[in-house]
Amino acid sequence: xxxxxxxxxxxxxxxxxxxxxxxxxxxxxxxxxxxxxxxxxxxxxxxxxxxxxxxxxxxxxxxxxxxxxxxxxxxxxxxxxxxxxxxxxxxxxxxxxxxxxxxxxxxxxxxxxxxxxxxxxxxxxxxxxxxxxxxxxxxxxxxxxxxxxxxxxxxxxxxxxxxxxxxxxxxxxxxxxxxxxxxxxxxxxxxxxxxxxxxxxxxxxxxxxxxxxxxxxxxxxxxxxxxxxxxxxx
Numbered sequence: 001x002x003x004x005x006x007x008x009x010x011x012x013x014x015x016x017x018x019x020x021x022x023x024x025x026x027x028x029x030x031x032x033x034x035x036x037x038x039x040x041x042x043x044x045x046x047x048x049x050x051x052x053x054x055x056x057x058x059x060x061x062x063x064x065x066x067x068x069x070x071x072x073x074x075x076x077x078x079x080x081x082x083x084x085x086x087x088x089x090x091x092x093x094x095x096x097x098x099x100x101x102x103x104x105x106x107x108x109x110x111x112x113x114x115x116x117x118x119x120x121x122x123x124x125x126x127x128x129x130x131x132x133x134x135x136x137x138x139x140x141x142x143x144x145x146x147x148x149x150x151x152x153x154x155x156x157x158x159x160x161x162x163x164x165x166x167x168x169x170x171x172x173x174x175x176x177x178x179x180x181x182x183x184x185x186x187x188x189x190x191x192x193x194x195x196x197x198x199x200x201x202x203x204x205x206x207x208x209x210x211x212x213x214x215x216x217x218x219x220x221x222x223x224x225x226x227x228x229x230x231x232x233x234x
Contacts (some may be wrong), residue, residue, distance in 0.1 A: 011203065012099035013162070018198040018215055025167050025196040029154060031213045032165060036156040039164070041081055050168075051150045051180040052077045053116075054227045055143045063146075066225050071097045075227060076134055076143060078112060085109040085181055092130060100201070105130045109181075116145060116179055145178035148185050149230040161203045163210055168197045173230030190229040197226075 020028065029046075038046040055076045056062045065073035074094040081087055088111075089104045105128050107115075114122040115138070123135035137143040151171040157164050170193055177185030191197065200206065200214065 012094075012096050012101045013201050013203055014206070015098065015100040016200040018200075019195045020167075020198050020215055021194065022169070022196055024215060025169070025198065028198070028213065028215070029167065032156045035209065035213075036158050036163075036165070039155040039157045041153075042155065043082070046154045047152055049082045049150065050079060050153050051081075051083065051148060052079045052226075053145050053178055053180055054147050054149060054230065055137070056146045057142050058144065060146075060231070061141075063228060063231055066228050071095075076137060077227075078107075078115065079104075080180060083180075085112070088112050090115075090130060090134060092133070103130055107131075112181075147227070147230040148174040148178060148180050148187070149190070149226045150180075150187055151226070158207070158210065160207050161205050163200070163202045163206065165201075165210070166199045168199070168226075169193075171197065171226060171229070173226075190226075190232070 033046075041048050054062075055078075062073065062075040066075075072095070074092055077091050077093070079089050079091055087106065088109065089106050091102060091104045094101045094103075105126070107126075111120075111122050111126070114120060115134075120135050120138045123131040123138075134143075149171070150173075151168045153166055153168050155164065155166045171189065171191040172187035173190040174185035175188050179185075198215070200210075
């Protein structure tokens, strides 16, 4: 399989997050589906399952960077879809204040297993900057898998300002086990199942026709981190 970069952005993007009820999420979906397409990962009905293994140092550097409110921070994860190893991506999520950037590298199952159980020794063979950086994090900074986060997603996209709107429900974390393909981990709700997390990402501006469909951000906006909840409540 070719190792190709996926969803890589050279610029930081705006990111808004909200808690909404399932009724509000359904109403928003009904509005969005009339004007925006689902993203390319979507199955029938627009939904799909995301599983992510999050990595951190033995002393939880990434976790504390979030809980301490550091403006500049990053975290590493490996993501797969619908419990399948046909598409796996190594990802770095960077934050700069309210702005975010995600950089991804597609990897195969052998590379995933090598990361999980052999210190990622195959990563330098990919000759990709993200692979080299993550290998150094594993080798010299002691990054190890810490938790699995899993949830159901429905996502909409627009080419205007590269808008991406996601609705994530039934968010769970692993109380034990960190291998999303092997461990069959025990997952518990880390966000109350009555809530859906709405995320809105865009480049330079959010088009008015999309902004007008969203909930009132003054009452609903949050800074929820699925990784933090996965570590804190699982």
